[in-house]
Amino acid sequence: MVLIDKIALPDFPLLLAPMEDVSDPPFRAVCKDNGADLMYTEFISSEGLIRDAIKSRQKLDIFDYERPVGIQIFGGDEDSLALAAKIVDVTNPDLLDINFGCPVKKVACRGAGAGVLKDIDLMVRLTTAVVKSTSLPVTVKTRLGWDDDSKNIEEVAERLQDCGIKALAIHGRTRSQMYKGEADWTLIGKVKNNPRINIPIFGNGDIDSPQKAVDYKNRYGVDGVMIGRAAIGYPWIFREIKHFVNTGELMPPPTLGERIAVCKKHLIKSVEWKGPKVGIFEMRRHYANYLRGLPNIKDFRARLVTLMLQDEIIEVLDEIHRYYHGFEIEHSPIELINYHENCPL
Incomplete structure (x- = not known):
């Protein structure tokens, strides 16, 4: 402790x-x-x-x-x-x-x-x-x-x-x-x-x-x-x-279903707390990592970062889930985004 x-x-x-x-x-x-x-x-x-x-x-x-x-x-x-x-x-x-x-x-x-x-x-x-x-x-x-x-x-x-x-x-x-x-x-x-x-x-x-x-x-x-x-x-x-730490073994990476579910929850809470405009805009920094490891994801991601309605974004996330159904995402290195470059301060 x-x-x-x-x-x-x-x-x-x-x-x-x-x-x-x-x-x-x-x-x-x-x-x-x-x-x-x-x-x-x-x-x-x-x-x-x-x-x-x-x-x-x-x-x-x-x-x-x-x-x-x-x-x-x-x-x-x-x-x-x-x-x-x-x-x-x-x-x-x-x-x-x-x-x-x-x-x-x-x-x-x-x-x-x-x-x-x-x-x-x-x-x-x-x-x-x-x-x-x-x-x-x-x-x-x-x-x-x-x-x-x-x-x-x-x-x-x-x-x-x-x-x-x-x-x-x-x-x-x-x-x-x-x-x-x-x-x-x-x-x-x-x-x-x-x-x-x-x-x-x-x-x-x-x-x-x-x-x-x-x-x-x-x-x-x-x-x-x-x-x-x-x-x-x-x-x-x-x-x-x-x-x-507990086992000395690596966990399997999150499944596609887990990624989509967590991304949706994050989006919904973001809109609830910040309002639709800011909530949707500030979610955009997160999509690349939520979907990392999916091949040919660029077009889907481009849609996610341009849409301005929560329901439309969720539809795209559901579409991604269907399109990549059965695809197993392997562990890939996490990119340490330098978010300070865009810090409003």
């Missing part, structure tokens, strides 16, 4: 990463169905919450079937973060997470997200302000440092633990790397194996297969892993990792 304050998670829990315009309630629902142990909302601007911005407020929506679930906030001002924490407190999530890892320019270059990595003293002040302002367990997600010359995560981990955070998730890249190159888990392992660290340490970055998850578990000793891009359009990654 892994404990985040009083939140009990199974051994080697699998966390769904907070991803802007991805980790919304519809997506979280299908990830929960397939084994995610702890999930986070999309990150929410502290300033947006204080201004009562509609989109920021909507991101506070959580549902009982998601629990345990955390709400993630970001900002670079102590008073704003503290007030945002009080607002989040009222919505009653299981925990509150601070984003010190977002590399997007409009966040990081305004002294929030990964931008705070350039000033550890500020990071400590911001974290302390949040911890003092909420009754919720506070966790942090961050990166190794700002760039190769300032990989300060070992100092950051100790100081944030001293502030009172209950867990730390570390992405194995610097801010300057964005999502380029391979994630370096060496420093994540050093943080986990630091005798002074006694909170759970979760590793994040490039986990795209059960084999890699178990390899990193054994090699670096992390308490669990956080999965982001690999789950986009492939929520089965969670159940496949769990099966491999």
